[in-house]
Amino acid sequence: MLLPDGTIAAGAKSRMEEEFLLEALRWMMKSRLYDQRVIALQRQGQFGVFSPGTGQEASIIGSAMAVDPSRDWMVPQYRELMATVHHGLPLEVISAQYLGKIAPARIPDGVKVLPTQVSIAAQLPQATGLAWGLRLRGEDSVVIAYVGEGGSSEGDFHEALNLAGVVHAPIVFFLQNNQWAISTSRRVQSATQSFALRAAGYGFEGVEVDGNDVMAVYDAACDAVERARNGGGPSLIEAVTYRMSFHNTTDNPSRYQDPKEFEEARTRDPIERVQKYLAGLGLWDGKRETALTEELREENEHALKHAAGAAAPRPEDVFANVYGDPPPRVLRQRAELVDRSGV
Amino acid sequence: MPERNVVEAINNALADEMESDPRVMVLGLDVGKLGGVFRTTSGLVERFGTDRVVDTPLAEASIIGASLGLALAGMVPVAEIQFLGFTAQGFHQLGPQLGKYRQRSRGRYHCQVTVRAPFGGGIRSPEFHSDAVEAQFVQSPGIKIVMPSNPYDAKGLLIEAIRDPDPVLYCEPDRLYRAGRAEVPDGSYTVAFGKAAVAREGKDVTLVAWSAAVELCLRAAGKLADEGVSATVLDLRTLVPLDVETLCAQVVKTGRCVIVHEAPLSAGFGAEISATLMEEVFYDLDAPVARVGAFDVPFPAASLEDYYLPSLDRVLVAVRRTMQS
Numbered sequence: 001m002l003l004p005d006g007t008i009a010a011g012a013k014s015r016m017e018e019e020f021l022l023e024a025l026r027w028m029m030k031s032r033l034y035d036q037r038v039i040a041l042q043r044q045g046q047f048g049v050f051s052p053g054t055g056q057e058a059s060i061i062g063s064a065m066a067v068d069p070s071r072d073w074m075v076p077q078y079r080e081l082m083a084t085v086h087h088g089l090p091l092e093v094i095s096a097q098y099l100g101k102i103a104p105a106r107i108p109d110g111v112k113v114l115p116t117q118v119s120i121a122a123q124l125p126q127a128t129g130l131a132w133g134l135r136l137r138g139e140d141s142v143v144i145a146y147v148g149e150g151g152s153s154e155g156d157f158h159e160a161l162n163l164a165g166v167v168h169a170p171i172v173f174f175l176q177n178n179q180w181a182i183s184t185s186r187r188v189q190s191a192t193q194s195f196a197l198r199a200a201g202y203g204f205e206g207v208e209v210d211g212n213d214v215m216a217v218y219d220a221a222c223d224a225v226e227r228a229r230n231g232g233g234p235s236l237i238e239a240v241t242y243r244m245s246f247h248n249t250t251d252n253p254s255r256y257q258d259p260k261e262f263e264e265a266r267t268r269d270p271i272e273r274v275q276k277y278l279a280g281l282g283l284w285d286g287k288r289e290t291a292l293t294e295e296l297r298e299e300n301e302h303a304l305k306h307a308a309g310a311a312a313p314r315p316e317d318v319f320a321n322v323y324g325d326p327p328p329r330v331l332r333q334r335a336e337l338v339d340r341s342g343v
Numbered sequence: 344m345p346e347r348n349v350v351e352a353i354n355n356a357l358a359d360e361m362e363s364d365p366r367v368m369v370l371g372l373d374v375g376k377l378g379g380v381f382r383t384t385s386g387l388v389e390r391f392g393t394d395r396v397v398d399t400p401l402a403e404a405s406i407i408g409a410s411l412g413l414a415l416a417g418m419v420p421v422a423e424i425q426f427l428g429f430t431a432q433g434f435h436q437l438g439p440q441l442g443k444y445r446q447r448s449r450g451r452y453h454c455q456v457t458v459r460a461p462f463g464g465g466i467r468s469p470e471f472h473s474d475a476v477e478a479q480f481v482q483s484p485g486i487k488i489v490m491p492s493n494p495y496d497a498k499g500l501l502i503e504a505i506r507d508p509d510p511v512l513y514c515e516p517d518r519l520y521r522a523g524r525a526e527v528p529d530g531s532y533t534v535a536f537g538k539a540a541v542a543r544e545g546k547d548v549t550l551v552a553w554s555a556a557v558e559l560c561l562r563a564a565g566k567l568a569d570e571g572v573s574a575t576v577l578d579l580r581t582l583v584p585l586d587v588e589t590l591c592a593q594v595v596k597t598g599r600c601v602i603v604h605e606a607p608l609s610a611g612f613g614a615e616i617s618a619t620l621m622e623e624v625f626y627d628l629d630a631p632v633a634r635v636g637a638f639d640v641p642f643p644a645a646s647l648e649d650y651y652l653p654s655l656d657r658v659l660v661a662v663r664r665t666m667q668s
């Protein structure tokens with residue numbers, strides 16, 4: 001729809017109005033700037049292991065904008081940080097998680113976002129259950145669940161999608177195909193032509209979209225959300241994008257990635273094309289970019305400062321939130337630790 | 344003699360075995376060009392090609408289950424699970440299936456499969472990466488469980504594992520991967536399973552450990568020496584088979600025993616060792632057998648791991664208490 005050169009494909013018409021597109025750009029830039037900042041912090045030992053969303057902002061933001069934070073649920077993997085923030089998770093809260101904080105990293109009540117989790121694809125059966133349960137409870141909520149193309153190889157992926165089809169769960173499986181699972185290329189991941197095709201095997205709709213085109217992502221996600229909300233059951237969206245960075249801050253892609261492929265991917269940058277398009281409409285220029293960048297940097301900085309200043313974990317937090325009523329032996333272990341660390 | 348760290352020792356063992364036995368192959372996530380997330384398979388794909396060093400799809404159950412099938416077909420697979428915590432996704436294929444295959448087939452088949460996986464705390468990993476779940480597999484009979492603690496053993500035990508006709512789970516101490524180099528000969532040699540090693544000789548108390556906890560116990564023994572307590576450190580090396588004879592002999596020599604492991608205390612392998620000592624040498628003990636493990640909670644956020652894991656301090660406290668009774 002929105003092509004890499006910032007023009008609209010002939011005859012295409014997105015649901016995204018210009019004002020909304022500016023809003024999308026703001027979030028995409030916020031995401032990119034946040035990545036850059038926390039990677040720098042991580043290099044100074046002031047942030048945890050981090051997987052950036054760089055290059056995938058159109059997927060991350062376009063999908064998040066299609067769900068309603070007041071009633072829909074978001075189930076992330078880990079690379080969609082700014083989607084969860086868009087869905088109402090305060091940036092300082094998710095930042096506190098990367099700083100190893102405990103209480104300050106608790107998702108506030110009322111925010112319909114589940115915690116990020118590391119065990120690839122394990123969130124998917126849970127998301128299916130959540131969507132199924134919401135339907136059983138008579139709510140008009142939809143679940144959007146994220147997964148990578150790597151995650152689609154796990155058994156949990158298959159089981160979750162199959163069950164979702166059977167129980168007709170109101171869920172959107174949003175698969176970001178960023179071409180890489182650490183060093184494993186998409187070609188090694190599956191012999192399928194398209195991950196979206198798999199939906200047919202589960203009896204529901206699958207669509208492939210240009211994951212670097214925020215308009216196309218938004219439209220596809222809106223269709224899927226509407227379908228789910230209206231009782232049409234699950235959908236699978238494959239957003240074809242590119243991981244324009246390392247897997248995470250411990251990774252070194254020079255060992256496995258062809259720099260030519262990477263350079264080629266950069267020409268399809270999801271943010272630049274929106275800026276070009278808006279510039280064509282007279283809604284964007286260098287001055288506006290500088291001003292917005294400055295503003296977003298400050299917003300991010302504010303959240304990061306807040307997170308850094310939040311209460312540090314205490315030794316006894318080792319025992320926090322494991323049992324509602326801890327067994328006596330666990331209480332004794334806790335007392336032993338507290339005694340010894342002189343808390 | 345050449346010196347190697349644990350990563351280099353493992354890499355060297357894999358290369359030697361692949362060189363000498365064309366049936367040996369390596370498969371797992373990112374084991375090819377990347378050389379594994381810790382570089383244990385570095386350089387292998389360049390040397391042996393993509394048929395024998397295979398980047399697999401992201402699916403642990405199929406890595407392990409397919410290894411079983413590859414073994415039935417006559418290959419000798421060495422599967423890598425990126426982190427031991429992710430054996431959970433393949434648990435059924437590893438514990439129940441691989442462990443049972445010889446029995447199920449009435450001895451018609453055996454599965455010459457090695458499953459390697461790093462684990463352990465102390466390197467600030469994300470969730471599941473550090474979990475010490477080795478004892479879960481002790482409850483899956485049919486699998487041998489190997490827990491090297493130093494570069495020399497890492498190579499010798501891995502070669503022994505690859506050549507073993509039965510399935511072996513080989514757990515790598517990620518905290519010690521690059522902790523230091525030690526003499527590791529070129530060429531093939533094996534370290535036998537079921538032979539515990541005395542890592543340090545003492546008279547007053549026997550510390551029993553495996554994997555990275557051996558290093559912790561050696562540090563504790565050094566401290567204890569300053570306090571006038573002479574500690575033996577016994578490195579079990581393999582949990583299955585368990586060297587009951589050496590364990591008992593080393594505990595009888597001192598009359599006191601403290602077991603240290605990174606896994607949660609309750610139903611950790613320390614419980615098995617303690618029970619074994621009760622059965623075998625109860626009347627030779629001068630003090631109750633003590634255990635130091637991680638606490639009975641899931642592995643916490645990395646920022647808290649130092650409080651959760653057995654620490655030098657906790658080992659010393661346990662030894663002092665044992666010495667007093």
Ligand SMILES: Cc1ncc(C[n+]2csc(CCOP(=O)(O)OP(=O)(O)O)c2C)c(N)n1
Nearest residue numbers: 079118119120148149150151180181182429
């Ligand atoms: C069950 C499991 N196996 C292995 C890992 C290690 N790991 C972390 S991220 C990753 C790659 C994930 O790739 P993909 O699903 O495509 O998501 P992306 O990182 O590209 O967003 C792997 C193998 C894990 N976290 N969980």
Ligand SMILES: [Mg+2]
Nearest residue numbers: 148149180181
């Ligand atoms: Mg991916």
